[in-house]
Amino acid sequence: xxxxxxxxxxxxxxxxxxxxxxxxxxxxxxxxxxxxxxxxxxxxxxxxxxxxxxxxxxxxxxxxxxxxxxxxxxxxxxxxxxxxxxxxxxxx
Amino acid sequence: xxxxxxxxxxxxxxxxxxxxxxxxxxxxxxxxxxxxxxxxxxxxxxxxxxxxxxxxxxxxxxxxxxxxxxxxxxxxxxxxxxxxxxxxxxxxxxxxxxxxxxxxxxxxxxxxxxxxxxxxxxxxxxxxxxxxxxxxxxxxxxxxxxxxxxxxxxxxxxxxxxxxxxxxxxxxxxxxxxxxxxxxxxxxxxxxxxxxxxxxxxxxxxxxxxxxxxxxxxxxxxxxxxxxxxxxxxxxxxxxxxxxxxxxxxxxxxxxxxxxxxxxxxxxxxxxxxxxxxxxxxxxxxxxxxxxxxxxxxxxxxxxxxxxxxxxxxxxxxxxxxxxxxxxxxxxxxxxxxxxxxxxxxxxxxxxxxxxxxxxxxxxxxxxxxxxxxxxxxxxxxxxxxxxxxxxxxxxxxxxxxxxxxxxxxxxxxxxxxxxxxxxxxxxxxxxxxxxxxxxxxxxxxxxxxxxxxxxxxxxxxxxxxxxxxxxxxxxxxxxxxxxxxxxxxxxxxxxxxxxxxxxxxxxxxxxxxxxxxxxxxxxxxxxxxxxxxxxxxxxxxxxxxxxxxxxxxxxxxxxxxxxxxxxxxxxxxxxxxxxxxxx
Numbered sequence: 109x110x111x112x113x114x115x116x117x118x119x120x121x122x123x124x125x126x127x128x129x130x131x132x133x134x135x136x137x138x139x140x141x142x143x144x145x146x147x148x149x150x151x152x153x154x155x156x157x158x159x160x161x162x163x164x165x166x167x168x169x170x171x172x173x174x175x176x177x178x179x180x181x182x183x184x185x186x187x188x189x190x191x192x193x194x195x196x197x198x199x200x
Numbered sequence: 201x202x203x204x205x206x207x208x209x210x211x212x213x214x215x216x217x218x219x220x221x222x223x224x225x226x227x228x229x230x231x232x233x234x235x236x237x238x239x240x241x242x243x244x245x246x247x248x249x250x251x252x253x254x255x256x257x258x259x260x261x262x263x264x265x266x267x268x269x270x271x272x273x274x275x276x277x278x279x280x281x282x283x284x285x286x287x288x289x290x291x292x293x294x295x296x297x298x299x300x301x302x303x304x305x306x307x308x309x310x311x312x313x314x315x316x317x318x319x320x321x322x323x324x325x326x327x328x329x330x331x332x333x334x335x336x337x338x339x340x341x342x343x344x345x346x347x348x349x350x351x352x353x354x355x356x357x358x359x360x361x362x363x364x365x366x367x368x369x370x371x372x373x374x375x376x377x378x379x380x381x382x383x384x385x386x387x388x389x390x391x392x393x394x395x396x397x398x399x400x401x402x403x404x405x406x407x408x409x410x411x412x413x414x415x416x417x418x419x420x421x422x423x424x425x426x427x428x429x430x431x432x433x434x435x436x437x438x439x440x441x442x443x444x445x446x447x448x449x450x451x452x453x454x455x456x457x458x459x460x461x462x463x464x465x466x467x468x469x470x471x472x473x474x475x476x477x478x479x480x481x482x483x484x485x486x487x488x489x490x491x492x493x494x495x496x497x498x499x500x501x502x503x504x505x506x507x508x509x510x511x512x513x514x515x516x517x518x519x520x521x522x523x524x525x526x527x528x529x530x531x532x533x534x535x536x537x538x539x540x541x542x543x544x545x546x547x548x549x550x551x552x553x554x555x556x557x558x559x560x561x562x563x564x565x566x567x568x569x570x571x572x573x574x575x576x577x578x579x580x581x582x583x584x585x586x587x588x589x590x591x592x593x594x595x596x597x598x599x600x601x602x603x604x605x606x607x608x609x610x611x612x613x614x615x616x617x618x619x620x621x622x623x624x625x626x627x628x629x630x631x632x633x634x635x636x637x638x639x640x641x642x643x644x645x646x647x648x649x650x651x652x653x654x655x656x657x658x659x660x661x662x663x664x665x666x667x668x669x670x671x672x673x674x675x676x677x678x679x680x681x682x683x684x685x686x687x688x689x690x691x692x693x694x695x696x697x698x699x700x701x702x703x704x705x706x707x708x709x710x711x712x713x714x715x716x717x718x719x720x721x722x723x724x725x726x727x728x729x730x731x732x733x734x735x736x737x738x739x740x741x742x743x744x745x746x747x748x749x750x751x752x753x754x755x756x757x758x759x760x761x762x763x764x765x766x767x768x769x770x771x772x773x774x775x776x777x778x779x780x781x782x783x784x
Contacts, residue, residue, distance in 0.1 A: 119522065124328045124390075124543045125276050126281035155287045159328055162320025165521060 112171040112183040118192035121164035126192050127155050133188050139175025187197075205781060206429045208418070211405030213425040213725045215395040216385050216453070218445045218777065220420075220435050220629030223413040224357035226364070229341050232307050239301040248293065251302045254342035255289045261338075272675050273397045275365060276388050277331075288313075301341055310336025316394050323477055327389045336366035339652060355755060358420055359665045360413050366390040369400075379420040381427065385409050387724075396485075411457045423725070423777060429503070434515030441780060448773050449493055453709035455735075462713065463738040469719035470731050471526065473699060480519045482724040487731065490526025490585075491519060493512025493647065493699040493722020495690075496533045500541050506569065512576035520584035529587035529647065529697075530577050531626065536561045553661065558626075563601060574606055578613050581621035589624040589647055594631045596639055620630065628652035628686050628701075636685050640692020647721075648685060650700025654678050673702045674760055676753040679711060683750060686715045708762045709733055714743040729774075737772045 118126060134141050134152045141152030145167060150157035152171065163169060173181050241247040261283060266278040288309055295305035302305045310332060317329040351561050358379040369391055375385050380395055380402040387404075390444050395402040417435055419428040430438070457774030461588065464774075471492030472483030474509070476499070480491060499507050499515065507515075519528045534539050537556025544566065549555035562570040577588040590602050606623050611620070622644035627633050633653070636646070650673050655662045657678050660670035672678070682698075689696045695718045703720035709730065745762060768775055 120324055123322075123325045124284070124331055125279035128280045131283065136662040154290070155283050156291070156309075156317075156332065159325060159332075160313060160320055162317070162322035162325045164322035164325065164518075166518065192624060 109172065109174040110178045112173070112182060112186060112189075113168065114171060114186070115188045116163055116165055116189070116192070119165055121167060122158055122161075124155075124159065127158045129192075130158065130188060131155050133184055134181070137175070137177050137184070139173050139178045139181045141181070142172040142174075144170040144172065160179040191194045205434070206417070207426050208404045208412070208429050209379070209408050209427040211403040211408070211425045211427070212387070213403050213422050213723070214385070214392045215400060215402035215422055215605060216725055217379070217399065217401030217422040217449055218419065218442055219358055219422070220430060220438050220778075221356055221358045221378045221417070223381075223416055223418045225410050225414045226361040228361070228364075228368075231337055231344070232311065235307045235340070235756060236305045237304055237307065239304045240299055240659060241296055241301045243521055244296060245300070245584045247296045247302050250343065251296065254302075254339055255285070257595045258339055258342045259285060262367075265367075269370070271397050273393060276372060276591075277394065280753070281331055281335050281367070284331055285339065287337060288332070288339065303340065303767050306336060306340055306343065310340075310514075316694060320399070323386075324388060324481070329385050329740070330365060330389055330391065333661075334367050337365065338367060347511075347543060348443060352674055354532045358418060360408070360410060362410070364395055369394050369398075369551055374615050378744070379422070381405055381408065381420060383410075386478055389480050392675055415652050419780070421777070421780075423729070428780075433658045438780060444773070445777060452728045452732045457734060458487070458731075459489075460731040460734040462734055463736065464740045466514060466713075466739050468713065468717070468734050469697075470734070471529075471697075471719060472722040472724040472727060473721050474519075474724070477515060477518055477522065479724055480522045483727065484522055484524075486727040487522075487725045488526070488724060491528040491721060492697055494519065494528060494530045496531065497535065497541070500533060500544075504543065506543060509572040510575060510727055513579050515578035516586065517583050519596045520586070525599070527585040527587055527622075528580075529589060529622075529624070529645075530573070532559065532562060532588070533566075534591040542661050553655070559590040559598055559602065560592060560594075562590075563598065571605060571609070572736060574602075574609050575613070578606070578609050578619060578621055581619045582617050585620045585622070587622040587645060589622055589626055589645070591626045591649070593625045595695060596632075596635060596642075599625055599632075599639055599642050606610075614639050625696075626652075630657050630681060633681050633685050636688040637691065638693050640689065643692075643694050645695035646685060646689050647697040648698045650678075650682075650702035653681070653700070653701075657681055671698070672713070672756050673705070674708060674763075675756045676750075676759060679715075679750060679753070679759060682712070685717050686717065693773055704730055706733055706767055707760055710742045710763050710766055711746055711759065713737055713739045714746040716743075733767075733774065737767075738770070742766055 131153055143150045143152050145161045145163055150161045150162055171185055230392045262278055262282055266275050269275050277289060290307045296302055313332045314329045317327050317332060320326055321683050356378055359377045360381045363382050363384040375398060380400055382404055383406055385391060403422055404423045417430040417432050419430050460468050469489050471490045472488040473493040474480050474483060474491055476496045483491060516634050535544050536546050548555060556564060577586050580586050593599060624643055624645035624647055626649045627646050628649040654671060654673045658670045658675060660667040662671055686696050697719040698712055698717050701720040702713060704722040704726040711771045720730060749762060
């Protein structure tokens, strides 16, 4: 199991568009992915649950990745979070 | 032809522009109300098949809409909706396998996530609940074999409705909706983003009466947030004006970013007035360089308990992050007067505007609230430039008292941390304006609140229609007192801001610039227009015209005429909108 502790730095957090980009990545992997914010959790492959967490700019979350491809998944998720601020220019 | 232009309703401008046409009232039937909450699937396989059919049909429709969309932003929104569609269908599938019928499950899932996302705790993400409702509604109408939810028989109409979903607005555009008016909505919802992208003027009017407007001819002023009544003959007469305005808007919006520098080279800061983080995002979008007035009242209203220092701190830091480089000027809670807050007790006063409000209330009864706000603002100033100012100041003693509190907190918090903090006051009460030559040592800036200043100088209630003829921010007495404040502040090296409506009035702006104002702060959507004006004005030139005359003016008409003749010479095009109102 891998646990990533990340801080969302893009201006709009994980709202509709960044969240859909996020799940496009997570869905490619077989590992189970849980996002934890405070005491609430969401399935990292379900956009509705991710939106329900209301992850906003500056929020810190844990991403728990568990499964056979957890190492490569963790790497990709980490890169993805880092690349989100570049999406800020367009709205959505 | 003499037109009768009358303001019917006032609301909040969301997307700029001016539209004239017939109002078309749209009532969307609530498709979920017709669905039973707990019907069971008779045959699971058949029910699943029904879901897949509806899903693939809708997805196809959405992708088609996406590919025909003219803007990247619209394509992004539709892509996000497709992801939401797939997630909803996935959850419905699970429930069907557990024995629920497709329609009941879709209703449950849609409403469940709509509620969860609306209350997710982030104001921006909360607005995406609309997308879930939008997708759920469309999928339901596919399941039930109903086609389009709307049938608009007319073209070239102004759409008036309780609320509207993103996909409706995208699909209504080909029908040529000229403008949009809704009762509910947020300035950063997908609907608002789409309206701005597609250049559809849009205002939100909470107290609109739909039945009053049906099939009547109206004008929508997306600059001021007004709905005007018109006659059919006005439509023809106004058409050329509306066309010219459209061209002007494009040019104003194209140049909204970048600095506002007068013809003679003076940089004027153009900032936004806000009440919450939603507004802060709007300021950014409209090219504002920062927040010149963050009103805290909205953060305290409509709740049982006041926000904690921590909550305020987080909001201020977020405002700084959204604003990026600019300053965020926070005004201490201005309760009392016309802004009652349930848990703040203030005895009934015969004359609340002259009673315990603003800093009077904080110092007298709620020093703890003031302290929390000062602490939150000072802590936030580690993350960017923060200004803190106090409203309704009448004496130097009040300034001293608050400055002392600020100094104490600053000393405590400032240890080992670098603060980027400024302290200022609102100048609204004539008594503090008169002694403004004595307060420079306490202050980094003053912010002139022209709405209240005018009301107090003229002793004319802003809300009393019978004294509206006295309430005029261009009265020579008001101009002279602003001149006094500006000159005194300059001498003491104190920055002078103006954060009232006056700064977005094209006749008043040249006068303010002639008096040496440093920053103006206006409604977010007015920012591009104010920048456009500033870039055309020669502050030195107008100063020689106005300053010489300032002592000689006797009536506001003379001031208006002088400014009008100047502004109509340097920016004649900006007058189009005013001409519409002058017709009445």
